Amino acid sequence: MRAGVFDSGVGGLTVVKSLLEHSLFDEIIYFGDTARVPYGIKDKNTIIRYSLEAVEFFKNFDIDILIAACNSVSAYAIDELKAVAPFKVSGVIQPGVKALTNKAKNLDAKILILGTKATINSQKYKRLLNSQGYYNINSLATSLFVPVVEEGLFEGDVLKSVMNHYFDGIDEPDFIILGCTHFPLIKNEISKFFPNATLIHSGEAVVWFLKNSFNIPKSKSQTSLKLFASENPDKLKEVAKKWLYNS
Amino acid sequence: MRAGVFDSGVGGLTVVKSLLEHSLFDEIIYFGDTARVPYGIKDKNTIIRYSLEAVEFFKNFDIDILIAACNSVSAYAIDELKAVAPFKVSGVIQPGVKALTNKAKNLDAKILILGTKATINSQKYKRLLNSQGYYNINSLATSLFVPVVEEGLFEGDVLKSVMNHYFDGIDEPDFIILGCTHFPLIKNEISKFFPNATLIHSGEAVVWFLKNSFNIPKSKSQTSLKLFASENPDKLKEVAKKWLYNS
Known part of the structure; x- marks a missing residue:
């Protein structure tokens, strides 16, 4: 199975870390909206607008489920995401x-x-x-x-x-x-x-929830991770190295 | 004379305060890009893109000069602003x-x-x-x-x-x-x-610079101020009340 993980910036990598530890997916597509980070200080309507734009991005990939790792997105835009997304959607709240x-x-x-x-x-x-x-x-x-x-x-x-x-x-x-x-x-x-x-x-909460709510089979292969960002993807990759692989 | 003041958020109001104290303009049009604030953590190309979009906004007003109050804009986008703007442009650096x-x-x-x-x-x-x-x-x-x-x-x-x-x-x-x-x-x-x-x-630096570089006549009337924001203009107006008029 292939999952999309969406966050306002690099923070959602803490959720990715849990998903990797539990080998829940064959592939994870991560998108951080680093050009407009942070979301947590923004308005409801702005957060909804940005989240719907992220759905368009994930339509380019054949994902089975989109995980809105950002709490601000989960708080304000989860119903809107579910209404338009052609894949399953889970928030973190x-x-x-x-x-x-x-x-x-x-x-x-x-x-x-x-x-x-x-x-x-x-x-x-x-x-x-x-x-x-x-x-x-x-x-x-x-x-x-x-x-x-x-x-x-x-x-x-x-x-x-x-x-x-x-x-x-x-x-x-x-x-x-x-x-x-x-x-x-x-x-x-x-x-x-x-x-x-x-x-x-x-992160831990999402792993448990996905296992129990979506009946996701444990992936047998190592999860492959693809990282995208609306600006400076190199910085995202650098942070991922440090947070995910301690290198 | 009419000035546009552009900032990533509410911070540029500290520059507006100086402009008001010196009654430099008849009217000031302020635009804060609050939906994408802060700029100071973003990339050069992102800051240039957002700044050029702000020029489009200010084209709706008959301004004589645009003041890029944001230092990050002044640092990365001032030449690009000057190249496309149909009005004078000043940064703060x-x-x-x-x-x-x-x-x-x-x-x-x-x-x-x-x-x-x-x-x-x-x-x-x-x-x-x-x-x-x-x-x-x-x-x-x-x-x-x-x-x-x-x-x-x-x-x-x-x-x-x-x-x-x-x-x-x-x-x-x-x-x-x-x-x-x-x-x-x-x-x-x-x-x-x-x-x-x-x-x-x-703020003080810009006032001196404008007076000496652009020969701006001191406005005789009180400056009228119009506030715009890409999200939550009410919050901008609230901050303006507190910072500009201490009320």
């Missing part, structure tokens, strides 16, 4: 919520949702969790995490002061939803701040 | 260098250039200063200043730790070029770090 409900057996579990402004403002995670009966929910738009990660500051004083800024006065939650593809890259530092919280990672 | 040379009488003056990745990588400031005989030049891509300002953190621990990150080990310069429209908003904090350095502000 429904899988993230499913991953949480698999683990959080008590409905009074304290849940902290972290995301971009777009994702948090959409209230997509919160509403889905509410509809499942969870009510102890705190949402935080931790916008600066994205540029800090983009700057390569996965630890250290800058990240610490940014975490203090957002997390000061926040009670330790039982579960934290990493509602942005960039956040798994700083999960160790988040865990230092909240050592007892269980983190929900979009 | 040449004015900034002129403002500095007016003040820095010694060619061994220590100059620190701050800007986005695009502006610093272009080496536009550095080359212009070199051609004028200055050689004691340090360039720093202080990328995180933009999202920190966008987050409204004009002072405090986050900004301090970000400044420490970039400025630690940097000798105090005689002059600092604020090579991004966002940076005047944190000029007080920059001055706390380097109390003896003279700051060069794009």
Whole structure:
């Protein structure tokens, strides 16, 4: 099977990493809209427009399923994508919520949702969790995490002061939803701040969800990965080398 | 006279503020490309493409001059803008260098250039200063200043730790070029770090440059300002109220 993975930039590679680890597909076509990144600070209508343009790109490939790895896209454009795409579509929010409900057996579990402004403002995670009966929910738009990660500051004083800024006065939650593809890259530092919280990672959540919802057979061959970007594909390939293959 | 002011987002309003204070124009048409902001992390070709599209927008108005308030546009696209625009075009880099040379009488003056990745990588400031005989030049891509300002953190621990990150080990310069429209908003904090350095502000530089290079008569009426954005013009208007009129 062949999957398309769509993200606003390089962040969706954290989802690709999980897909590769589980050899879920024979081939993955990745498209990062690096010429218009980031989406997380943009409007609903803009995000929908950009996402529909990405569908046109993926029509050039014979993909079986499109995974919108970007939480902002999943928050605002998933219905629009499903309406026009000639292939299956999965976001990361429904899988993230499913991953949480698999683990959080008590409905009074304290849940902290972290995301971009777009994702948090959409209230997509919160509403889905509410509809499942969870009510102890705190949402935080931790916008600066994205540029800090983009700057390569996965630890250290800058990240610490940014975490203090957002997390000061926040009670330790039982579960934290990493509602942005960039956040798994700083999960160790988040865990230092909240050592007892269980983190929900979009990549892992998507793997579980795809296996269980779409009955995707495990690929027997090694997954081949093709990388495309709306600008500077070389930078995407460089980041992929580092994040995916640690080289 | 009527001016167009073009920026990647809301940052160019710091240049508009200077233009308003000096009543340089009867009317200012502002366009912020908020649907694709920020430009400072993007490629040369992308920035040129977006800038040429902005020219098309300004053709709808009978402007006498277009001011590219964005340093990244001034760094990469100014020649292309001048080649196609049916009106005069001014960037902010040449004015900034002129403002500095007016003040820095010694060619061994220590100059620190701050800007986005695009502006610093272009080496536009550095080359212009070199051609004028200055050689004691340090360039720093202080990328995180933009999202920190966008987050409204004009002072405090986050900004301090970000400044420490970039400025630690940097000798105090005689002059600092604020090579991004966002940076005047944190000029007080920059001055706390380097109390003896003279700051060069794009807005002030452009006013001086326009007066002296284009012989623009001082407008007798109050400048009327029209604001446009490629997404969320309401947010632009809100920021304008706060930055321009402190209300």
